[in-house]
Amino acid sequence: MGKGINTALGDAVNLAFRIEGLTRKLDKPMLVSAQFVEHWPEGRQYFKSCGYHEVKGRAEMIEVFSLE
Structure with missing residues (x-):
């Protein structure tokens, strides 16, 4: 893939990736957004x-919320 190619992923996927990164910091196997x-x-x-x-x-x- 070259530069300047847009994808359909967008903000929601970016946020999910960032939330997944918090699982290690918070020592939780799964997190979800308040939304x-x-x-x-x-x-x-x-x-x-x-x-x-x-x-x-x-x-x-x-x-963020963790699964009980």
Whole structure:
């Protein structure tokens, strides 16, 4: 692939990659974003907040949740 080729991956995949990087820092096997939990109200009971964290490429800190 050459320079200047765009992909369909975009911001959501970038954020998922950054959240995955937090699994080692927080010693959790799986993390999801607050947005994921907000869009699955039936599943909220299975997750616990791990607080707000800085991720590269984001001006604001994001809240992440671990699977209980």
